[in-house]
Amino acid sequence: MVHGRVSRLSVHDVRFPTSLGGHGSDAMHTDPDYSAAYVVLETDAEDGLKGYGITFTLGRGTEVVVCAVNALAPHVLNKDLGEIVGDFRGFYRQLTSDGQLRWIGPEKGVVHLATAAVLNAVWDLWAKQEGKPLWKLLVDMDPRTLVSCIDFRYITDVLTEEEACEILRQSQVGKKEREEQMLAHGYPAYTTSCAWLGYPDATLKQVGCGTGFCRQFKVKVGADLQDDIRRCRLVRNMIGPEKTLMMDANQRWDVPEAVEWMTKLAEFKPLWIEEPTSPDDILGHAAISKARADSPLGVVIFKQLLQAKALKFLQIDSCRLGSVNENLSVLLMAKKFEIPVCPHAGGVGLCELVQHLIIFDFISVSASLQDRMCEYVDHLHEHFKYPVLIREAAYMPPKDAGYSTEMKEDSVKRHRYPDGEVWKKLLSAQGN
Amino acid sequence: MVHGRVSRLSVHDVRFPTSLGGHGSDAMHTDPDYSAAYVVLETDAEDGLKGYGITFTLGRGTEVVVCAVNALAPHVLNKDLGEIVGDFRGFYRQLTSDGQLRWIGPEKGVVHLATAAVLNAVWDLWAKQEGKPLWKLLVDMDPRTLVSCIDFRYITDVLTEEEACEILRQSQVGKKEREEQMLAHGYPAYTTSCAWLGYPDATLKQVGCGTGFCRQFKVKVGADLQDDIRRCRLVRNMIGPEKTLMMDANQRWDVPEAVEWMTKLAEFKPLWIEEPTSPDDILGHAAISKARADSPLGVVIFKQLLQAKALKFLQIDSCRLGSVNENLSVLLMAKKFEIPVCPHAGGVGLCELVQHLIIFDFISVSASLQDRMCEYVDHLHEHFKYPVLIREAAYMPPKDAGYSTEMKEDSVKRHRYPDGEVWKKLLSAQGN
Numbered sequence: 001m002v003h004g005r006v007s008r009l010s011v012h013d014v015r016f017p018t019s020l021g022g023h024g025s026d027a028m029h030t031d032p033d034y035s036a037a038y039v040v041l042e043t044d045a046e047d048g049l050k051g052y053g054i055t056f057t058l059g060r061g062t063e064v065v066v067c068a069v070n071a072l073a074p075h076v077l078n079k080d081l082g083e084i085v086g087d088f089r090g091f092y093r094q095l096t097s098d099g100q101l102r103w104i105g106p107e108k109g110v111v112h113l114a115t116a117a118v119l120n121a122v123w124d125l126w127a128k129q130e131g132k133p134l135w136k137l138l139v140d141m142d143p144r145t146l147v148s149c150i151d152f153r154y155i156t157d158v159l160t161e162e163e164a165c166e167i168l169r170q171s172q173v174g175k176k177e178r179e180e181q182m183l184a185h186g187y188p189a190y191t192t193s194c195a196w197l198g199y200p201d202a203t204l205k206q207v208g209c210g211t212g213f214c215r216q217f218k219v220k221v222g223a224d225l226q227d228d229i230r231r232c233r234l235v236r237n238m239i240g241p242e243k244t245l246m247m248d249a250n251q252r253w254d255v256p257e258a259v260e261w262m263t264k265l266a267e268f269k270p271l272w273i274e275e276p277t278s279p280d281d282i283l284g285h286a287a288i289s290k291a292r293a294d295s296p297l298g299v300v301i302f303k304q305l306l307q308a309k310a311l312k313f314l315q316i317d318s319c320r321l322g323s324v325n326e327n328l329s330v331l332l333m334a335k336k337f338e339i340p341v342c343p344h345a346g347g348v349g350l351c352e353l354v355q356h357l358i359i360f361d362f363i364s365v366s367a368s369l370q371d372r373m374c375e376y377v378d379h380l381h382e383h384f385k386y387p388v389l390i391r392e393a394a395y396m397p398p399k400d401a402g403y404s405t406e407m408k409e410d411s412v413k414r415h416r417y418p419d420g421e422v423w424k425k426l427l428s429a430q431g432n
Numbered sequence: 433m434v435h436g437r438v439s440r441l442s443v444h445d446v447r448f449p450t451s452l453g454g455h456g457s458d459a460m461h462t463d464p465d466y467s468a469a470y471v472v473l474e475t476d477a478e479d480g481l482k483g484y485g486i487t488f489t490l491g492r493g494t495e496v497v498v499c500a501v502n503a504l505a506p507h508v509l510n511k512d513l514g515e516i517v518g519d520f521r522g523f524y525r526q527l528t529s530d531g532q533l534r535w536i537g538p539e540k541g542v543v544h545l546a547t548a549a550v551l552n553a554v555w556d557l558w559a560k561q562e563g564k565p566l567w568k569l570l571v572d573m574d575p576r577t578l579v580s581c582i583d584f585r586y587i588t589d590v591l592t593e594e595e596a597c598e599i600l601r602q603s604q605v606g607k608k609e610r611e612e613q614m615l616a617h618g619y620p621a622y623t624t625s626c627a628w629l630g631y632p633d634a635t636l637k638q639v640g641c642g643t644g645f646c647r648q649f650k651v652k653v654g655a656d657l658q659d660d661i662r663r664c665r666l667v668r669n670m671i672g673p674e675k676t677l678m679m680d681a682n683q684r685w686d687v688p689e690a691v692e693w694m695t696k697l698a699e700f701k702p703l704w705i706e707e708p709t710s711p712d713d714i715l716g717h718a719a720i721s722k723a724r725a726d727s728p729l730g731v732v733i734f735k736q737l738l739q740a741k742a743l744k745f746l747q748i749d750s751c752r753l754g755s756v757n758e759n760l761s762v763l764l765m766a767k768k769f770e771i772p773v774c775p776h777a778g779g780v781g782l783c784e785l786v787q788h789l790i791i792f793d794f795i796s797v798s799a800s801l802q803d804r805m806c807e808y809v810d811h812l813h814e815h816f817k818y819p820v821l822i823r824e825a826a827y828m829p830p831k832d833a834g835y836s837t838e839m840k841e842d843s844v845k846r847h848r849y850p851d852g853e854v855w856k857k858l859l860s861a862q863g864n
Contacts, residue, residue: 028529028531028534029531029532029534029535030531031531031532032531032532032535033532057532057535057536058531058532058533058534058535058536059532060503060530060532060533061500061503061530061532061533061535061536061543063499063503064496064499064500064503064536064542064543065536067495067496067499068493068496068542071492071493071495071496097460098492098493099460099461099462099463099464099490100461100463100464100465100489100490100491100492100493101490101492101493102460102461102490103461103464103489103490103493104489104490104493104496104497104541104542104545105541105542106683106710106711107710107712108540108541108712109536109537109540109541109542109543109544110496110500110536110537110541110542110543111493111496111541111542112541113536152686153686153710154686154687154709154710154713154716155686156686156687156688156689157686157687157688157716157719251538254584254585254586254587254588254589255586255588255589256588256589257588277586278538278539278585278586278732279538280539280540280712280730280732280733280736281586281732281735281736282714282715282736283714283736283739283740284586284589284732284736287589298712300710300712300713300716301712303713304712304713304714304715304716307715308715
């Protein structure tokens with residue numbers, strides 16, 4: 001039984017100096033320091049359980065998201081957790097519709113990332129109080145309750161509450177078997193680790209086949225066509241003609257440029273090319289969809305991409321979308337349009353979080369692994385208390401209660417920006 | 433000649449307690465305190481001129497935008513103003529493409545509002561150094577230089593640099609006459625002051641016909657259908673059948689709801705219904721465009737709304753778009769699609785700023801007043817050093833050098849949040 005009143009919300013600016021090694025570099029983000037606005041919720045309940053929520057950022061700007069979390073705090077503090085999750089739709093609406101804060105969103109950018117961090121903490125706490133990993137909390141929830149977590153504002157033209165319930169009801173068949181299948185074999189993963197844009201060729205060759213990832217690979221492209229051709233050729237030659245290769249342009253191109261560039265990379269047979277252009281450009285994505293372009297985006301954008309048939313794969317993101325609530329609506333819309341969901345992950349904690357969503361999706365919504373896989377990047381898991389468990393290139397379902405969002409206390413302390421030990425050293429070395 | 437190195441950037445959280453009087457209330461923003469993140473740029477030049485930039489906000493959350501301005505500051509400090517405006521496209525690109533900050537945007541929400549505030553200050557300073565009001569600086573600029581301020585990323589599928597130059601060149605004919613026409617008669621305005629959602633009927637009736645605004649009116653709708661019908665009937669009866677009535681739903685509706693609601697309000701013959709649904713929903717806007725729906729949005733969204741023929745009027749916003757630079761690209765796209773631009777204004781300073789853009793648009797781009805007018809709201813002008821001058825319901829072209837962005841020093845001091853005198857009193861009265 002969910003209980004307790006939220007007595008404290010604290011938020012930390014946690015940054016890992018990944019830019020020092022070129023990890024995570026791409027055509028638009030050349031020097032990312034993988035970071036997070038990290039929320040901790042405490043209640044007055046005697047169980048002493050805390051909820052942890054993160055949203056992923058790239059270094060500079062994390063302080064802006066932290067500021068936005070603090071702006072949202074009055075909507076959470078002193079609220080009863082039972083009342084929050086008992087009317088989760090209402091709580092989500094309250095958080096995203098503050099009459100003054102809404103102006104600086106709405107439902108996008110900084111404010112939305114902050115919303116995700118706060119809601120992720122609520123979900124973590126809820127799952128912990130129920131003593132279940134989040135995916136299992138969702139799997140065991142009846143359709144009506146699941147759907148009551150979704151705000152249908154702006155999506156009823158594509159998905160109504162009744163349709164959502166019906167999809168969930170129809171997917172009850174075979175649920176138990178699918179849960180057993182997940183527990184035995186896990187959810188298939190693919191890796192991007194092998195080909196960050198900032199990696200020299202020698203590194204590219206080395207990392208190709210670690211940890212059982214010998215089936216699917218993703219390469220970052222978009223900065224320089226000749227270099228892309230050279231690197232794609234190198235990776236394609238390394239993995240052979242049969243294995244799956246994906247590409248990611250990280251919003252680098254205009255629409256005509258995307259079509260031209262993607263035509264030139266077609267010989268390396270990418271399964272998809274991720275984020276070819278502006279994430280806001282529905283019609284642009286539709287125009288270039290023949291080249292299999294896909295992006296991690298917001299609910300209203302996903303709705304239109306599905307309507308416009310501008311996606312062949314849909315990439316959810318556990319922190320860019322407004323937590324589990326929005327991911328539920330996007331998973332259900334994808335099911336309605338029969339588009340496979342292949343989550344975006346990596347960063348800090350994105351793998352830890354999104355595995356819960358995609359495992360739930362398989363068991364309770366999509367009921368299929370056809371053309372589906374979840375991104376995996378082998379970075380920074382050591383900072384999490386309940387890190388992902390990858391076995392034979394598959395995500396094994398988490399068994400600990402919660403949303404796997406909790407970081408190790410010492411990691412948070414050392415990487416707090418700018419006063420953690422790691423940053424103090426780095427900044428003093430830079431003469432700041 | 434533009435000169436000087438930016439030696440200081442300061443930013444203030446300035447809020448006006450407009451919620452106390454129900455001014456500015458609408459279906460989504462029930463208690464707005466009209467506010468601004470207010471940027472001041474100083475240089476080491478001997479002229480002592482400062483650049484002032486604002487972006488409009490609604491109270492809570494202004495501190496988040498202030499935080500984002502500070503995050504952008506390193507891109508501005510110690511830069512030579514001549515080099516900034518000499519490669520304005522490059523500077524705009526640098527500001528919007530910071531490899532770490534971009535993640536918490538891109539080009540939307542908090543970070544983009546902050547970008548607008550900073551760039552507005554740069555334009556103000558540039559115009560001041562040239563000794564011209566901003567509209568005149570733009571009007572006198574040759575097409576090639578104007579176009580060099582625009583970043584064409586993500587819009588080349590609709591507008592190329594060459595097309596933009598060609599539009600500007602073709603509009604040279606009759607420019608002098610149009611400038612004289614503006615100086616003599618001003619740019620037509622319409623008012624929203626008359627019908628905020630929070631106004632009682634008695635107030636509605638009183639404010640109907642002040643300051644020469646007897647031709648066009650805008651009413652806020654979307655919260656309650658029966659009440660909307662009652663209020664629209666009251667206003668329509670008051671103004672008679674001939675005058676122009678606009679409506680604004682401030683994103684309140686789903687797509688099917690919008691169609692239904694707008695059908696019921698059709699008897700009052702609105703010229704347009706503003707922001708019927710999510711600002712991200714291109715296809716939704718297209719679906720309901722027959723009802724004349726329009727919104728103030730971002731460049732990539734405007735591009736698609738024009739492509740999808742989802743707009744009959746286009747409403748630019750001087751602070752939601754990334755300053756003059758992005759407004760130039762949207763004005764040129766609107767010209768290409770022959771869609772009339774009717775700017776969004778009101779708030780704090782939006783009227784002061786946008787008048788420059790629309791006067792430039794008439795003289796140098798659209799060359800037409802057909803179906804065109806600029807919103808005007810009679811609030812808070814007394815806090816500006818160079819307030820708008822309205823004569824016979826028309827914006828008279830500003831004559832002072834700059835972008836009319838500068839606020840009175842005393843107003844800023846008294847309304848700083850939370851330490852200005854006005855807020856100290858209010859907050860202590862609320863027991864905070």
